[in-house]
Amino acid sequence: MAKIEPKILKGFRDFLPAQQIARQGMIETIKTSYESFGFEPLETPALEYAETLTGKYGDEGDKLMYRFKDNGDRDVALRYDLTIPLARVVAMNGSMKKPWKRYQVSPVWRADNPQKGRYREFYQCDADIVGSTSVLADAEVLALAASTLQRLGVDDFVIRINSRAIINAFYESLGLSAEDKVAAIRAVDKMDKIGAEGVKKELSQSLGAGAKSADDIVAFAAVSIDAMNDRAELAALSERFPAIKTAVADLISIIESASVLAPKARFVVDLSIARGLDYYTGMIFETNLIKAPQYGSVLSGGRYDGLIGMFSNQPVPAVGASIGLDRLYTALEELDLVKAANTTTKALIVNFDETLRADYLRLASDLRAAGVNTILYFDTTDMKKQLSYASDKGIKYALIYGSEEAKEGKIVLKDLEKGSQEKIAIGEVAKAIK
C-alpha cells in the first residue's frame, strides 16, 4: 500500500500529551472558577444549520465561517463561537428557569489566516448569564473574568471596558451617517495600535461628511481611565460628554460592583474599544496581558440583549465572557506560566520475572483501584530498560518485585526522582505513593 503523506490542515493542531496535560489543567481551573460563580455546564453540537449562524457576526464573520453542504444536502456550518448556539438553545428551551448561568468549553472554527496565538480551530471557554438586565450580572461577568485569570496564576492583566450604549449615544450626538459611524468605530478601535494621531489621520481619510468631527471623536476615544485609581476622573466623564451621561452612570455602577467582587483586578474604562461582533448592545470588554500585549485580547465579552430575540418571540437579555484558551495558553507558555508535565502516570511496575505475571497484574489492578495511575511494563526485559523508560517518561515511582520480594511478601518502592528506595509490604504500596 502506498504511504499516505501525513499532513495537517492549516491552523489546526495536534496536542501531544505534555501540552494536553497542561491544557486540561487550565480547563479544569477555568471550570472550577466558573462553577464557583454558579455557572452550569452546557454542550452543543459542532455543526449547526448555516442560517442559525450567518448574519450574526458581521460580514467578516460570515466570510470566515466554515460552511458546506452535508451529505443530505443541508446547508450547514461549523460553529463560529459559543454564544449563538447558546441563544439557539435558550430559544428552544423556553421553560428554562432564568436567570440562567451557563458555561461551555468547546472548540470553534474560523477560517482566518493563522498567526501566533491565532488558529482556525480553537477553544473558547464561555460563561454567560441569560435572562437578567441587572448591572450585577454585568459586574459578575467582569469579576468572573478577573478571578478566573487570577486562579490561572495570571496577575498582570488589564480589563478594558466600554459600552455600546455609550458609543451609540456619543455618535448619535455627532449626527454621523451610518457609514461614517461604522468607519469611525473601526478607526477608533485601533487607538492602542496606531495612536491618536494615526486614528485622526484615518478618520479624515475614511469619513465623509463626518470628517469635521474627527477631533471630537479622537478626544472621546482617547479616554482611558483607571477605574480604581482615577475615580474623580471617572465621575467627571459625563460632564465632558453630556450625551453619554446615562450610559456612563450604568457602566460606573457595573464597575463599582465588579471591583468589590474582584478587588485586585485592574478595570479600565477605555472608550476606544469597539468589538467586532454585531450582537453586542451594552457593556463590552477586552482583556490584555501586560507582559504579552502582542496577543491582543485573551478574554472578552459583553452584553447582548437583542440576540436571543432573533430566535424567539420573547427577547431575552444576556451578558457573558469568553476566554480564548489557545491564545491564553500560547501567551502563558511564552511567559513561562504553564505547568509542565509529561505524564499523569505515577507508578510503573517493573515486569521482571515472567513467573510472577499474575502478581504484577493483581498489583496493577489494586493500585488502579486505589487511585494510583499505574502502568505495567509489557515485556519481560532487563530492569535497566524499564527504569529508564519510567524515568524518561517522568513517572515518579518504580515498583520492583522479583523472586526475593515474593518470598518475603514485600516489594521495593523506588523513587526515581530522588534515587532512593525502600522495601515495604505489598499492601502498603498505594498508601506510600500517596
Add this chain to the structure above:
RNA sequence: GUGCCUAUAGUUUAGUGGUAAAACGCUGGAUUGUGGUCCCGGUGUCGAGGGUUCGAUUCCCUCUAGGCACCCCA
C-alpha cells in the same frame, strides 16, 4: 482573502550547482536485580510537485505549512 519572509534528521541549527554535517532527542546494543554518566550502531529521496541544467537540497515556478503585516479577532 491580500502582501512580505521562511521551510535541511524527532528538535535546534551548519552547509553546498556534483545527492549532506553537528548537538540534543529517539531507538538498538554493551553492562545482565536498578534509570538519569560513559562507549558503539541506527534514525534524512534536504516540505511536495514541476521546470532550467550533463547534474539541484542549492536557481526559477506552483502548491502546502509556519511566521509577520493588513483585515478581523480569541
